Amino acid sequence: MRKRDAIVRYTAPERINHWITAFCFMLAAVSGLGFFFPSFSWLTYILGTPQLARIAHPFIGVVMFASFIIMFLRYWRHNLINRGDIYWAKNIRKVIVNDEVDNTGRYNFGQKCVFWAAIVFLFLLLASGVVIWRPWFAPLFPLPVIRIGLMLHSFAAVSLIVVIMVHIYAALWVKGSVTAMAEGWVTQAWARKHHPRWFQEVLKKQEKNVK
Numbered sequence: 174m175r176k177r178d179a180i181v182r183y184t185a186p187e188r189i190n191h192w193i194t195a196f197c198f199m200l201a202a203v204s205g206l207g208f209f210f211p212s213f214s215w216l217t218y219i220l221g222t223p224q225l226a227r228i229a230h231p232f233i234g235v236v237m238f239a240s241f242i243i244m245f246l247r248y249w250r251h252n253l254i255n256r257g258d259i260y261w262a263k264n265i266r267k268v269i270v271n272d273e274v275d276n277t278g279r280y281n282f283g284q285k286c287v288f289w290a291a292i293v294f295l296f297l298l299l300a301s302g303v304v305i306w307r308p309w310f311a312p313l314f315p316l317p318v319i320r321i322g323l324m325l326h327s328f329a330a331v332s333l334i335v336v337i338m339v340h341i342y343a344a345l346w347v348k349g350s351v352t353a354m355a356e357g358w359v360t361q362a363w364a365r366k367h368h369p370r371w372f373q374e375v376l377k378k379q380e381k382n383v384k
């Protein structure tokens with residue numbers, strides 16, 4: 174139930190955008206692991222049959238990439254690294270014991286690292302994915318390039334899976350974050366505790382709107 178002092182953190186279009194990205198990631202990651210490890214081949218049934226998974230996997234990847242680009246355009250400004258982030262990184266011990274470091278903006282340094290890692294690995298996945306995409310693009314490239322493409326694709330996929338595992342762990346660890354992305358709102362206490370500088374900015378905006 175939405176609290177009376179709730180602050181909007183994500184609008185409905187933002188949440189739909191995020192969950193489309195997350196859903197595509199899950200399907201692409203699970204089917205991809207199925208192709209990669211013979212003992213995990215049963216995972217490809219997540220998309221119906223192994224043959225269907227083989228056809229759908231690259232298309233799902235492209236949708237995930239496009240969806241993340243929309244997120245990237247929405248949030249890149251909030252994820253620029255600043256001096257406060259170095260202070261946050263130096264005080265990481267506080268964060269580990271569930272205390273907060275003052276002056277965090279809309280996103281903390283950890284979230285910013287996830288954001289930039291995600292865009293780098295998604296670009297790598299797309300570029301290498303095109304090179305190895307049979308039957309459409311792979312015939313355009315010589316075999317050694319396809320081999321490098323396969324290596325890069327596997328490396329970027331495993332890296333992105335690790336990054337998103339950290340992202341999910343952090344989202345579950347900070348109580349109230351999942352509500353923010355599921356329902357769109359956070360309490361003032363949550364905003365003050367975890368993102369004090371963002372909270373002040375929201376209050377200023379609200380004051381301006383009242384005037």
Ligand code: HEM
Pocket residue numbers: 182191194195198199241244248252280284285288291337340341344350351352353354
């Ligand atoms: C099922 C898995 C996922 C869960 C449970 C999840 C959960 C969340 C939550 C709770 C937030 C809000 C954090 C906050 O506002 O403080 C968030 C934000 C975000 N998520 Fe996810 N997420 C998932 C998958 C993904 C994937 C696959 C991507 C990208 C490939 C992604 C990218 C982002 C980005 C970019 C933000 C905004 C934070 C920022 O810009 O630094 N998420 N996620």
